[in-house]
Amino acid sequence: MSTDAYRIGLLNGDGIGPEIVPAAVACVDAAVRAVGLVEIAWVELPLGRTAIDTHGAAVPAETLTALDGLEAWMLGPHDSVSYPEPHRSRLNPSGTIRKHAGLFANIRPATSFAGSRALVPDTDLVIVRENTEGFYADRNTYAGTGEFMPTPDVAIAHGIITRAATEKIATAAFELAMQRRKHVTIVHKANVLALTTGLFRDVCRDVGSRFPEVHIDDFHIDAMTVHLVRRGGDFDVIVTENMFGDILSDLSGELAGSLGIAPSLNSSLTQAMAQAAHGSAPDIAGRDIANPIAMILSAAMLLEWLGARHDDDLLVEAARRIRSAVDDTVAAGTATGDLGGSASTSGFAAAVAAAINADG
Template structure:
């Protein structure tokens, strides 16, 4: 498996270094033959090349089997005419990574605000919705009608609703067999109505999976009250963006939330959090989110190939992270006592023992 590794900005190089060490360890243990090719994007690329993502980098990523993307300072990249392309949005769009899959679970040893332990997955549509870069060929999706009136547009298509629904049902079929479709069709009758129609069609094709439906505000309340009730949550882009952060924090820290952006032919591992420039270079950043995201990337590849070796490697990383967290061999934010580098080494030790 050929992976392109882009360290990113802020804490990105530190957590990427820890993640690479984990990938190398699991590759040796399971005979994966991973080939990791390092390159740059973001501020380092802007400094060297005058652009955050070079055209030839896209070609390189398209030719590879996957991408590991470190956190990017996305708020810094506002003017594409000056080279400020948002790498995260760029790769999601160019590679058609339509499914953002965000597991969230509680870990023994990590204090959390949830009223009970839980283990769920948010499956978020990733290519349309209110996000301007994903619903307009050029220009913005907001219009200032008067100085005091703004109109924002959202694109929803049947094709994108259908494929995210089916992705969620496929995931649920490997878990407890339950899908929860989250919407606002009581108000957004056409767009979210279309989304629900496609979820119901997918349900008919997966008779072993049950589906229920929740209005998004009710789902937020239910997640706070009883997250253990839920398994695979599927929803549109903006609702999924919000609910996946909520569930990650309910688990104890967004630093424990993995995230893979997956399409038909490409996938990208990406930490659920940002670049945290205020702690960059201090050996304090939690690397688990990117490590768990890399495990998801291996799992995605395993499903494509039908490979037990890659599936086993993904499970081994997840187990090693859980054991390290429970042992307190983690960063301070999740109750540990180690720095970034030593936290990565704690996972590697478990993979090589």
């Protein structure tokens, strides 16, 4: 059932964010018009370096309050390492929002494009990354960061794996596999981290027993990097903990052609955030040369998530049109420099919007 009032938050972020987020917005607007939906109501919210200047915080309280009232939003990349202290030492904007909203699943597809410079041309997989705990210290404690220094010469971080969080991410992975090629690969390091990642592996297998149609295998994280390089096309859905998922998704994005084409969706059962997997690339900010594909495809994932949540086939169709238009645009030879082309950020977005309009 379609609604007349989809409201989507908009957080441009830092670096190339103010270039790639508007590019994605233009493609979304074209797609929803093409399928007969009314305009999306975009809710722009302060975030990042400009928010520090105007509101005294990279993620102002009013931004978090506004997000509480939204189901979906798009987040541009942030450049938190360049923030002045004390903001630089605090939890970064994306981590703050993920933690605040309880976005436990990070879904990161990697798909190669015809005509692009993919290292593994038949890549078509999805990393399903647990997003709230594991070995990233900023996400596994109620208060504080999970890192501490008992002496100036000793630094300690603790990693946490729980059955409850693992069951949630494993369920998401197996449900996704049922919509794809029915193959789930569990990535862990149980030969060394036997209790923590061993628990992750075993709970994932327990959940998998409820999906008898799905083939399950598992690999150690170090071996998995080799398998992706050698035979990335053999994998379908890969489920893993937080840090391993971050590493593997960057690798798979490059194998598919460029980190600039790597989208992601952070979600809970009730809210979702589109966020490109790459960073803010401050060295090319403001030059209109950044690849907007990751942000555009992240926006498509967000529309698809909203469509499934509201049983709205028009939103799902809008997402399909965006993905198809990106495929067709790259295949026709229009691409940014990282994919071997010469298109600008805005020029590529305009070409995708034109392809959406031409998709009957």
